[in-house]
Amino acid sequence: MKIISSTSARRPVMVAAIVAIALIAGCGSPDNGGAASGSARGYDGKTVTVAGMGVKANMGSAEIGAKARIERFNAEKEIPGLTIDYTKFVDDQANPATSLSEARRLVTSDKVFAIVGDVSQTNPVQYFAQQKVPYFGIGLEPSYCADKPSTDLWGFGYSGCLTPPNPEKLPNAFGLLRAYATEKTGKKSPSIALFSYDVEAGRITTKYGGTELAGAGFDVVFSKAMVPPPPVSDYTPYIQQLLKSDGGSAPDVIQCYLGPDCVQIYALLKAGGFKGLYAHSLWSDALVKPMAGSLTPIAWANPNDSTPAADRMRADVRAVKSDQAIDIGVISGYFSASMFIDALKAVAEKGKDKITPEAVREEASKMTFEIKGLVGPTHYPEASAVATGCRSVLESDGTQWQTVMKFTCLDNTFHNK
Numbered sequence: 001m002k003i004i005s006s007t008s009a010r011r012p013v014m015v016a017a018i019v020a021i022a023l024i025a026g027c028g029s030p031d032n033g034g035a036a037s038g039s040a041r042g043y044d045g046k047t048v049t050v051a052g053m054g055v056k057a058n059m060g061s062a063e064i065g066a067k068a069r070i071e072r073f074n075a076e077k078e079i080p081g082l083t084i085d086y087t088k089f090v091d092d093q094a095n096p097a098t099s100l101s102e103a104r105r106l107v108t109s110d111k112v113f114a115i116v117g118d119v120s121q122t123n124p125v126q127y128f129a130q131q132k133v134p135y136f137g138i139g140l141e142p143s144y145c146a147d148k149p150s151t152d153l154w155g156f157g158y159s160g161c162l163t164p165p166n167p168e169k170l171p172n173a174f175g176l177l178r179a180y181a182t183e184k185t186g187k188k189s190p191s192i193a194l195f196s197y198d199v200e201a202g203r204i205t206t207k208y209g210g211t212e213l214a215g216a217g218f219d220v221v222f223s224k225a226m227v228p229p230p231p232v233s234d235y236t237p238y239i240q241q242l243l244k245s246d247g248g249s250a251p252d253v254i255q256c257y258l259g260p261d262c263v264q265i266y267a268l269l270k271a272g273g274f275k276g277l278y279a280h281s282l283w284s285d286a287l288v289k290p291m292a293g294s295l296t297p298i299a300w301a302n303p304n305d306s307t308p309a310a311d312r313m314r315a316d317v318r319a320v321k322s323d324q325a326i327d328i329g330v331i332s333g334y335f336s337a338s339m340f341i342d343a344l345k346a347v348a349e350k351g352k353d354k355i356t357p358e359a360v361r362e363e364a365s366k367m368t369f370e371i372k373g374l375v376g377p378t379h380y381p382e383a384s385a386v387a388t389g390c391r392s393v394l395e396s397d398g399t400q401w402q403t404v405m406k407f408t409c410l411d412n413t414f415h416n417k
Helices: 015-023 062-075 096-108 125-131 175-185 200-216 236-243 261-271 308-320 328-348 357-364
Strands: 047-054 083-091 114-119 135-137 155-157 169-171 191-197 219-227 253-256 277-279 295-298 368-371 375-379 390-396 401-409 413-415
Touching (some): 047 328, 062 083, 083 328, 096 125, 114 328, 135 328, 175 277, 175 295, 175 390, 175 401, 191 236, 200 413, 253 261, 277 295, 308 328, 375 390
Parallel strands (some): 047 083, 114 135, 135 155
Antiparallel strands (some): 368 375
């Protein structure tokens, strides 16, 4: 079973340092990929060449999502006389050295214009910047982020900066969850316990998560990075702490910031008598049955709902692969390809001879991205420093993820203390 956390979960922030070390010896002068003087790498006047990158075992379906949006772009001639060639998805195995070598190959051999459907956790940031390669994706690592709104980045996430290393502000990512908890409990400030892995990234997660949850209106009674990285032989001590975290009683809500371990902990909490709300970030059809009754906030509208945008996305995906489920990989590829296309269109309006990677990056750095009713609006450059507060809340009924709080954008932010 392949499981990956949704974008509401924080990713490790130490990867930025690892990437930087790997790149010190890897950055040379910009390589135009063999393009003739005065022309753009990856663009010959008629075709723009792009590729995707990330861990194929977990999010390889990003390729399907990106192709789905790109094939519609080509079929409908959204920019007359121009097509996009999605050449490949490369597996970087979450390894900084592999990410750098694959990026070099894409630039020098495949002459890619941009990375589209980027789901890498180890992007070669310095190399992409030096070679002038914009990348569009889910934003799994800090290169999508700046301390303050900036137009200097080369990475653009469809929900903005998800993994800020030192944020001044945090989004209202849990306002809808708090509203739902209030509806269910009758309490204006329901009590909540959050927990994560006992690693550096987990401690950062609970710190920022506690600020976001308190800002949204929760009474945060427990916040601890306490579970060791997997494999874990015995969850009993952690279950006991959670069940007594609200003054000796169970809290109204428990928020799990782990990965797949959230599944087993949910089962153990229920076995221990927990009757409250259990929230996590494991949005996956593979988990509908074992996570029945649990909640997951996601940064887009429920793709299972019948809306014009969701219906169009499902049709686009079926046209590429008829049996492909809509998972977080597909979502990431489709949304980021849409974002790239919007930036490309903005440049093309000035003339197709103006199309360069630098020009697309410039447009992206100040654009507002939205698929109305499905994702966004994500306003750049503000989104380079803080993610959107756009969320929906889904609940598993054992067979499907049902929308319990409709997709809404909460614009207020909280200062990080």
